[in-house]
Amino acid sequence: MYSNVRYLTSHGWAVLCCVATEMLTALAPYPSSTFRPTSIRCANDRQALFNRIAPVYDNLNDLLSLGQHRIWKRMAVSWTGAKMGDRVLDVCCGSGDLAFLLSNNVASHGKVIGLDFSKEQLTVASSRSFSKNCHKNIEWVQGDALDLPFDDGWFDAITMGYGLRNVVDKRKAMQEILRVLKPGSTVSILDFNKSNELLTSSFTEWMIDNVVVPVASVYGLSEDYKYLKSSIREFLTGKELEKLALEVGFSTARHYEIGGGLMGCLVAKH
Ligand SMILES: C/C(=C\Cc1cc(O)c2ccccc2c1O)CCC[C@H](C)CCC[C@H](C)CCCC(C)C
Numbered sequence: 001m002y003s004n005v006r007y008l009t010s011h012g013w014a015v016l017c018c019v020a021t022e023m024l025t026a027l028a029p030y031p032s033s034t035f036r037p038t039s040i041r042c043a044n045d046r047q048a049l050f051n052r053i054a055p056v057y058d059n060l061n062d063l064l065s066l067g068q069h070r071i072w073k074r075m076a077v078s079w080t081g082a083k084m085g086d087r088v089l090d091v092c093c094g095s096g097d098l099a100f101l102l103s104n105n106v107a108s109h110g111k112v113i114g115l116d117f118s119k120e121q122l123t124v125a126s127s128r129s130f131s132k133n134c135h136k137n138i139e140w141v142q143g144d145a146l147d148l149p150f151d152d153g154w155f156d157a158i159t160m161g162y163g164l165r166n167v168v169d170k171r172k173a174m175q176e177i178l179r180v181l182k183p184g185s186t187v188s189i190l191d192f193n194k195s196n197e198l199l200t201s202s203f204t205e206w207m208i209d210n211v212v213v214p215v216a217s218v219y220g221l222s223e224d225y226k227y228l229k230s231s232i233r234e235f236l237t238g239k240e241l242e243k244l245a246l247e248v249g250f251s252t253a254r255h256y257e258i259g260g261g262l263m264g265c266l267v268a269k270h
């Protein structure tokens, strides 16, 4: 069984990286309170980033995608095949969009766990539960996608929206998802598509440089949103994601390009 708030930063490299960041901060010629790492590399940097952007995250997603992200998230949830009575998991749930959609699919006899390592994102998710017309079947758990606090074969379906690109060890995250998924069940992983098409990748980068970052700068979050571009560059293509899923032990894996090729969804079966 899982235990709530069983989050431990247990990754030696992550800790080492953040100790180094702290040392650089101490040496920096300006106060540490104004220090923002220009490269968001370790798990602690990413956790801090998602805590910082939590208050504006939902509104900016609606604005920047012109509401399209809601359609992409519906597609991702429908591809899991989650049905009434199922026990399902939304890894890297953030403010809870996918968990709320799953909640409707599994209905009152089912159970949804939304897991994230950002306390601020979970606070937003849980406050949205009150205003949403959803079943009271969601539990918010603070935890690490790289060390899921659940038994093997616990879930009938799993979703992950814009999460895999943000975890430091993508293979480990996929292994953990496979471990907690029931044999025969499906995970659906939505994210930006690292496209091989020059036109598509150029459009994504142009949007980030000329729309996303300038809009985020209004909230003092330009550095945090600049990270989007590097994280997409360092991500895996659809074919590479399919290969990774099969390597860790999924029996089938298919990556679908959606949103005009800007987004992608990896659907893999245990
Ligand atoms: C869904 C969006 C962003 C999610 C998101 C993911 C992350 O990993 C982050 C990391 C750090 C900071 C923020 C985020 C984050 O917000 C919004 C995506 C918007 C796209 C950049 C642009 C969409 C362009 C068009 C309006 C869509 C047109 C679609 C049409 C069907 C062609």
Ligand SMILES: C[S@@+](CC[C@H](N)C(=O)[O-])C[C@H]1O[C@@H](n2cnc3c(N)ncnc32)[C@H](O)[C@@H]1O
Pocket (backbone or CB within 6 Å): 043, 046, 047, 050, 051, 091, 092, 093, 094, 095, 096, 097, 098, 115, 116, 117, 118, 121, 143, 144, 145, 146, 160, 161, 162, 163, 166, 167, 168
């Ligand atoms: C871009 S947000 C996506 C939120 C939500 N799934 C959505 O689609 O809007 C990425 C989320 O992943 C979470 N995250 C990143 N790495 C994580 C990890 N190792 N363990 C748990 N959560 C993580 C962040 O805290 C953040 O809330």
